Amino acid sequence: MSNAMPLGATTQPTRRSTANAAGSSKIKAKKPRKQRQPSYTAEGGERPALWARSITWVLMIAVAIYFLIPVYWLIVASTKSTGDLFSTPGLWFANLNLIDNIRALTEYDGGIFWRWLLNSFIYSGVGSLLMTLISVMAGYALAVYKFRGRNVVLAAVMGSMLVPTTVLAQPTYLLLVQLGMSNTMLGVLLPSLVYPFGVMLGFIFASQAVPVEILEAARIDGASEARTFFSISSRLLANGAVTIILFAFIGTWNSYMLPLLVLNDVKLQPITVGLAGWNQASQTVPGLQTMVIVGAMISVIPVAIVFMSLQRFWKSGLAAGGVKA
Amino acid sequence: MTKTADKSARVARRAVSGGLRLAPYMFLVPFVVLFVVFMVVPIFIALYKSFFSIERSGLGFGGSNNSIFVGFDNYIQAFQNHEFIKSFGRVLLFAVIQVPIMLAFALLLALLFDSAVVRFKRFFQLSVFLPYAVPSVVAALLWGFLYQPKVSPIVSILSHLGVNAQFLSPDMVMWSMINIVIWSVTGVNMIIIFSSLQAVPRDIYEAARIDGAGEIRTALQIKIPMVSGAVMLTTLFSIIGTFQLFNEPQVLRSITSNISASYSPNMGIYQATTVGGDPNMGSAMAIILGLATFVLSLVVSVATNGKKSTGKKKGGK
Numbered sequence A: 001m002s003n004a005m006p007l008g009a010t011t012q013p014t015r016r017s018t019a020n021a022a023g024s025s026k027i028k029a030k031k032p033r034k035q036r037q038p039s040y041t042a043e044g045g046e047r048p049a050l051w052a053r054s055i056t057w058v059l060m061i062a063v064a065i066y067f068l069i070p071v072y073w074l075i076v077a078s079t080k081s082t083g084d085l086f087s088t089p090g091l092w093f094a095n096l097n098l099i100d101n102i103r104a105l106t107e108y109d110g111g112i113f114w115r116w117l118l119n120s121f122i123y124s125g126v127g128s129l130l131m132t133l134i135s136v137m138a139g140y141a142l143a144v145y146k147f148r149g150r151n152v153v154l155a156a157v158m159g160s161m162l163v164p165t166t167v168l169a170q171p172t173y174l175l176l177v178q179l180g181m182s183n184t185m186l187g188v189l190l191p192s193l194v195y196p197f198g199v200m201l202g203f204i205f206a207s208q209a210v211p212v213e214i215l216e217a218a219r220i221d222g223a224s225e226a227r228t229f230f231s232i233s234s235r236l237l238a239n240g241a242v243t244i245i246l247f248a249f250i251g252t253w254n255s256y257m258l259p260l261l262v263l264n265d266v267k268l269q270p271i272t273v274g275l276a277g278w279n280q281a282s283q284t285v286p287g288l289q290t291m292v293i294v295g296a297m298i299s300v301i302p303v304a305i306v307f308m309s310l311q312r313f314w315k316s317g318l319a320a321g322g323v324k325a
Numbered sequence B: 001m002t003k004t005a006d007k008s009a010r011v012a013r014r015a016v017s018g019g020l021r022l023a024p025y026m027f028l029v030p031f032v033v034l035f036v037v038f039m040v041v042p043i044f045i046a047l048y049k050s051f052f053s054i055e056r057s058g059l060g061f062g063g064s065n066n067s068i069f070v071g072f073d074n075y076i077q078a079f080q081n082h083e084f085i086k087s088f089g090r091v092l093l094f095a096v097i098q099v100p101i102m103l104a105f106a107l108l109l110a111l112l113f114d115s116a117v118v119r120f121k122r123f124f125q126l127s128v129f130l131p132y133a134v135p136s137v138v139a140a141l142l143w144g145f146l147y148q149p150k151v152s153p154i155v156s157i158l159s160h161l162g163v164n165a166q167f168l169s170p171d172m173v174m175w176s177m178i179n180i181v182i183w184s185v186t187g188v189n190m191i192i193i194f195s196s197l198q199a200v201p202r203d204i205y206e207a208a209r210i211d212g213a214g215e216i217r218t219a220l221q222i223k224i225p226m227v228s229g230a231v232m233l234t235t236l237f238s239i240i241g242t243f244q245l246f247n248e249p250q251v252l253r254s255i256t257s258n259i260s261a262s263y264s265p266n267m268g269i270y271q272a273t274t275v276g277g278d279p280n281m282g283s284a285m286a287i288i289l290g291l292a293t294f295v296l297s298l299v300v301s302v303a304t305n306g307k308k309s310t311g312k313k314k315g316g317k
Helices: A004-010 A018-042 A050-078 A082-087 A098-144 A150-160 A165-178 A185-189 A196-209 A212-220 A225-236 A238-254 A257-262 A271-281 A288-309 A311-319 B002-016 B023-050 B073-080 B082-114 B121-133 B136-147 B153-160 B173-198 B203-210 B215-226 B228-243 B247-252 B265-273 B279-316
Strands: B052-055 B066-069
Touching: A050 A288, A050 B082, A050 B121, A050 B136, A050 B173, A082 A288, A098 A150, A098 A185, A098 A196, A098 A225, A098 A238, A098 A271, A098 A288, A098 B023, A150 A196, A150 B023, A165 A257, A165 B023, A165 B265, A165 B279, A185 A257, A196 A238, A212 A225, A225 A238, A225 B023, A238 A271, A238 A288, A238 A311, A257 A271, A257 B265, A271 A288, A271 B136, A271 B247, A288 A311, A288 B121, A288 B136, B023 B052, B023 B279, B052 B279, B073 B082, B073 B279, B082 B121, B082 B173, B082 B215, B082 B228, B082 B265, B121 B173, B136 B153, B136 B173, B136 B247, B173 B215, B173 B228, B173 B247, B203 B215, B215 B228, B228 B279, B247 B265, B265 B279
Parallel strands: none
Antiparallel strands: B052 B066
């Protein structure tokens, strides 16, 4: 529990109001570099030595190859026919067969793949939006009000951040069976709405971004607490909320054990469960391997796009306290 | 400092105006209800179930299955289950190998990105971070292909070099999974450490340079102690994560027979609950795993705090 302290400690750089929180973190990332570069030359010949730079170059290229090659292979492999997959060199393109592969993927088993993708979007999209609203409200309450039970809730939130979701998967499954919600979409959706890390982030963002004077002013003007939250505070918290949505989206997009336990109906499964099932079947069903590869490639695209376009948000979120994905 | 004073003042003012007493509870209700239902209740259900067993033969109850109270029998059986105990040893070994390698790698990369030696930082940082966008199930599928001799370019390149790589052999399969996990999570941990490096005031480095410390010495004696908090945090979460190992072995199991159905504790739990048809046993195992994880994170937390206070002392001098 005491681990919440380093969380707080690392938030220092992004403490200003949300409007420039993300912006300033971007500037901050660049500023030191700009400052230090000239100072090396100014101090006279303290530029990193040639050997240091050469070793770093070699190392960096090796690192980039290590991290990029599997994804590169996935892209190349997804353009190949099943025959070419086994007979042509893995790291270079053969006959471009991507369109046919996608067509085959779409036709396979009545287009179940797209159903899985849609399911994943529902679980992750709806789930992360609702979860963020719930978490931000809770974090806001903890940051802005003093009330009986506040410390209990805070302690529970911090403590439960240490409980990994997979430890709860089996017990949650038993609960869902008891509630008659196993093998339903709600059974996957509802448990994903509880995300203590989201509350913690909401708490941190709200303590930084919502100035007390604004709330006082709103109160004097006669606005109710709910109205103040939804029309004023929520705007100040928008940046933080996007960060939480991102983490929640990726977290649920990746979840595997709970849906695997809960969902027997193939039509309700998310993409992870579906693809892993295909992978298992591909040991005996010829041609299914290509489907797995193309499917895997397609399943990465949405997350990658979201990721690259919203860099500043997750960077500030990570700065605000480590990740528990 | 002024910030916290400011905050407590604001909190105090809030408390005075009495009409607001209900507001915080209204904001908290959805979270607290869901928290209780989906985090607290499941634990009690699992605890309750773990003390019962299902009697299958219909002795006097007309063939229907009925639960009978068995006390700690399920726990005793779980502890006598060699496969289950061995799976703990396996994830512990997994953590002991994977966590230090991954963190050293992440720390090295973070230090390099924070120094002046790396060009094209953005590109390299993004490439290290890219795997975070790949779901771990997909990462396991992907590396699974790269481990299979029939399709893997890596295996074929290595065989051209005269190395007969068998990534899925009994000896290698754990290393192969460790590689998948390292590939997936190094980027996140690098970014966490990197952000905390960026937060260190730059004048400290200036001072060190004036005192004649080089880049490497600055990194070892100033930067690493400064980010020890972040490193400890990532250590804690990495160890907890490794104990929950499930996705990678579960996915790779379909392409190799060298991963047993109860390879990790979580796989054993899954196995007992589904194929084994004994959710009560599964619950007992889940409780054991939960407790083990809790104890482990407590141990790491205590170690973390010890390290941090010494780090602070050093910084204070």
